[in-house]
Amino acid sequence: MDGGCFSRFQDESKLLKARKMPVRCSVVSAQKLDKSIKVGILGASGYTGVELIRFLANHPYFDISLMTADRKAGQSIGSVFPHLIAQDLPDLIAVKDADFSSVEAEIIKGLPNSVKIVDLSADFRLRDINDYGEWYGQPHKATELQKEAVYGLTEIYRNKIQSARLVANPGCYPTTVCLPLIPLLKANLIALQNIVIVSNSGVSGAGRSAKEANLYTEISEGIFSYGITRHRHVPEIEQELSEAANSRVTISFTPTLMPMSRGMQSTINVQMAPGASVEDLKQHLTGFYEKEEFVTVLPNDSAPHTKYVQGSNRCHINVFPDRIPGRAIIISVIDNLVKGASGQALQNLNLMMGLPENTGLSCMPLFP
Amino acid sequence: MDGGCFSRFQDESKLLKARKMPVRCSVVSAQKLDKSIKVGILGASGYTGVELIRFLANHPYFDISLMTADRKAGQSIGSVFPHLIAQDLPDLIAVKDADFSSVEAEIIKGLPNSVKIVDLSADFRLRDINDYGEWYGQPHKATELQKEAVYGLTEIYRNKIQSARLVANPGCYPTTVCLPLIPLLKANLIALQNIVIVSNSGVSGAGRSAKEANLYTEISEGIFSYGITRHRHVPEIEQELSEAANSRVTISFTPTLMPMSRGMQSTINVQMAPGASVEDLKQHLTGFYEKEEFVTVLPNDSAPHTKYVQGSNRCHINVFPDRIPGRAIIISVIDNLVKGASGQALQNLNLMMGLPENTGLSCMPLFP
């Protein structure tokens, strides 16, 4: 790796690593060269990879110069994704080490300090490496590097991201949960107890690997929950909420798979702090995100709809009164592949490169 | 009505009234005659109506002899539902009073005492007629008749249903919630506070009326919540849970519309009673439904899947530990048009007619 395909990515380069939920991953490395910044994607054959390509293809500063894919090395991208057939893109190449998933963190560890990285995998999201070992079943491979990783929830950690070398891009579920809850916890507007989250996700989150459970015939016209209480996004959510609350937060979290490709909704039921009202929560969130381009608190009692953010980097949020006195219902929606993965990664990469944060991300939702 | 199309439904007849959620409704009236029981369906052109026809068409004792449809009177059923073209069924006829929705209860009131009724509308579900007025925005039209109505959750009220004249068939959401919670509340295994329910429903629950919001282009590949805290099934759920708990229960309830035609899942987060464990909850439910053909508590940690009950009268339930200490997650799934409407209606009608409860209901789920 060090002497191979990345040798031409030097001092000023940045690296964006993307990984679809289960195993595969992608890395984008960027190097400022004249007016264009060369970018490489590690793991380009998955859904987050191709979503990165969608945004980067029209990006005014980034130019994709390298793409790897474990099982599809040697193929043209147009043969893997026919809609990219007319695009001027490099062929897919192999990364040397075959057991890629387990050494990824090591790869990054070996890159020169000058390389900056956005990692879409979960490798650097958990600040406590014991948590990592517990939830991922193996010791962390780059504990030193972990210390400098910044959690890439852009609207929350914008300042740190701008100067970060390594950004751990958040998972999709954590993005939907943390965007509304972190400001409320910081403002002491909700209690830390009994935060009950039920999340619905489109199936693209499960990636492009061939699995019986994800066949059209198994997914269409039906729903089911999975990973109940054991989903790997849980420690990430609890870490961020605990940080915001400055106290340990334990959540209830039930993810459910939807018969749709893209889209994610979290329905979050919370106890309000004594004296706080639904209107207080809503006003605080509205103010907090007032100047954000990608996060909108909806007016009145409009219910967020995943279809209205499809294909875009947006997050829609609203707050509703609950029938149970003192409790509130918060609903947030995103496109799991965009704000939940590749869109937020580019948002972070833009920041790290000193570009306007929304560069290349202004595409509107695709509706219907 | 009394002298019109129902004049031939006499002494031993029974009546089944079906209504899709929003406005239309159906009535099935059954009369034992020789070996076959004549049945009429009031409101046959909607989805619950046609689902009743599906089950009744092959029923060994029931014979459909009358079908009404408000806006499609005069048409053959084959022109409304082409798959019924080869079926020997009567044409759709009109019910005299045009403003049918508002006088339905009055119609039933006017029927002879000998007529027994299964009502799929919400007219007789709420025992407190003030609740009815509050949630439905109009005074109840048949308060006397309300007093003898039995809530048709078959597995819970079987004895009362057998001798009832009027059965109020439960809504689909209440069926998914009450089947698991009523036994647990009766056994004092869960607390009455902070019952948080998030329910996902297939769009057939919204009926067959033409609405922009239910177009394929609006529903496919997207999800959104609706009627948050104000859904009309809430008072019905709270009534039954309060009855089981012998104390007032207030719930949190968020329904979400799914891009699928059939299927419903409720994810129910509860606080366990002091000392009670997830295993206690599961064992109690398993024992309670051990001999029931249509309700199954799944083994181990199998997650219920709506697709595995599609087209059948079954309900699958399981109980899971929550990360929040002392709380549990209960998931139940049904086909909203079958156990959530027409299947349960037939189950009740069978009971009222002294037939085996599962007659005509043994069809397996359609998978995939």
Place this chain on the structure above:
Amino acid sequence: MDGGCFSRFQDESKLLKARKMPVRCSVVSAQKLDKSIKVGILGASGYTGVELIRFLANHPYFDISLMTADRKAGQSIGSVFPHLIAQDLPDLIAVKDADFSSVEAEIIKGLPNSVKIVDLSADFRLRDINDYGEWYGQPHKATELQKEAVYGLTEIYRNKIQSARLVANPGCYPTTVCLPLIPLLKANLIALQNIVIVSNSGVSGAGRSAKEANLYTEISEGIFSYGITRHRHVPEIEQELSEAANSRVTISFTPTLMPMSRGMQSTINVQMAPGASVEDLKQHLTGFYEKEEFVTVLPNDSAPHTKYVQGSNRCHINVFPDRIPGRAIIISVIDNLVKGASGQALQNLNLMMGLPENTGLSCMPLFP
């Protein structure tokens, strides 16, 4: 095989072999024993296998006593198909020879003469074993047995099927094409030239094996043609049309994959014989299928709709005038898993066992 799991299937037994399109297969063997007929399914873990189970579970005469599945041996059927969890069915067992797909025909060859077979695979559909070799890339393994195989298009070959030992169950595409065209060719109502067929199929026809191309994310909201001019159902269709025409028929055939699980429509464009009119074609088909329970020629200009046959053994057909003078458009629809596979197999098995042809097949379409 001979001494193993099938040893108990003797003299009067019958065998039903099912195979999903790509590789897996299933065999049903039936033995009359007292009042019930014992049945085994070879290849029960696929979609045609589970569809057979759906029909057989409620069949009054057949009892499933044996089920095999290559990769899921040792598992309970409830763990493979959770909706069968409450069903009293045997566990899945292995068939000895691992290279099952290539020796299947040999297995059948080794069964005693008294065993009767419905084979859902393509092994015995082509009467010319050279055609088999050409289209399937390997020599036929049971050429003697081929000679006595009867093509199981029930409405066309009913008499032969009743006395057959081995029935080759037709493919789904051939069923949609041959049901309308065979009667028209026999009556010399259409020309043999320029028969142009475009067929749309639900994705369950591709089976349950895990393939990237059949993931929900790849199939939903999109369509594409495949196997253009090279689909393996082509020789089967041409064989049957040529037989009916008593002359070699070459067709144009383009199959397209649909974003739906079940359903198949063939749009067939034909040149009418000199002097023949659309009305002639329609009248002839209507008369031909007048007494058939499962094939209906629709009245007027009703367009067949796959959703109106979903889950049932029915075929809907209609004939339309073409703008090109002298040509006609014929449309036929089925559920590919039922009349296109398991339903027709049971229809044939009923016939072979001397039972009423529709036994266990009277379930209505599932709509919506």
Place this chain on the structure above:
Amino acid sequence: MDGGCFSRFQDESKLLKARKMPVRCSVVSAQKLDKSIKVGILGASGYTGVELIRFLANHPYFDISLMTADRKAGQSIGSVFPHLIAQDLPDLIAVKDADFSSVEAEIIKGLPNSVKIVDLSADFRLRDINDYGEWYGQPHKATELQKEAVYGLTEIYRNKIQSARLVANPGCYPTTVCLPLIPLLKANLIALQNIVIVSNSGVSGAGRSAKEANLYTEISEGIFSYGITRHRHVPEIEQELSEAANSRVTISFTPTLMPMSRGMQSTINVQMAPGASVEDLKQHLTGFYEKEEFVTVLPNDSAPHTKYVQGSNRCHINVFPDRIPGRAIIISVIDNLVKGASGQALQNLNLMMGLPENTGLSCMPLFP
């Protein structure tokens, strides 16, 4: 109209009128003002309207300054399409004359000569006004204006479009059929007889009006043909093919509705000219479209896939050998709302305004 909302659109303005298939319509009027060109959309509340907004929102030269919607006048666009809530767009206003659909052509007739128009409705597509009367059941309202209308199939009529005042934007089906067939007919590579077209369309083509037939529950998991031989796009296709062939062409055309929102595939079966081969057809098309950004003839035997053009202005085409000697199968796919409607309209408007044709149209397909 003349004195009302359009009074401020003067000399250099251009007008884009969009109409979804059934009834509603939209008009975009553009006026060069300083550096930005003001644009109005007539009929903005439908699917082609909102698709225009998607492209125009990020267009560097066009600025939407006026939007009308017949039934939603007075509403903000954000209340009609919540994903536009953060967009700086004018509210929807009414067009004075209520009977809008019938006088549209008259409205355009009354606009000053300096106003240029792209009309997405069918009003000006048929050059023979008798054809219009026959297929649309009413006399043409602006026969003079018809004479100067240019048919807006961009790649074919580019030169005429650049200097046109009024462009009649093609229908979606005609676009898929004419793009491959016009070059082949002009080059005498295919026969005029027996052109058999079977087209599959996503349901967004039917617009956003509430119809029972287009409910999710009616469309999902099923397919059916409609308007067989009588579809209103037929005369448009035959007009263009006849023009290219310089001789009357009559086609067979069967449209089928798909369970998907966007996407269209035409499968076109043709007889090749004597001596012509499939390779000849393919080479000619490849050469013809070599320099086009939006039309691609796929390499080898790649089958076009609608999902790979979803959301983009692209058309993918390929040619295949038929089993019937001398015949070929041509398959073309587009996104019906983009290259089949609003994308092509913008392509035309760009041309009329002297802008690069692809301005604002470079967005990549959304996959998955």
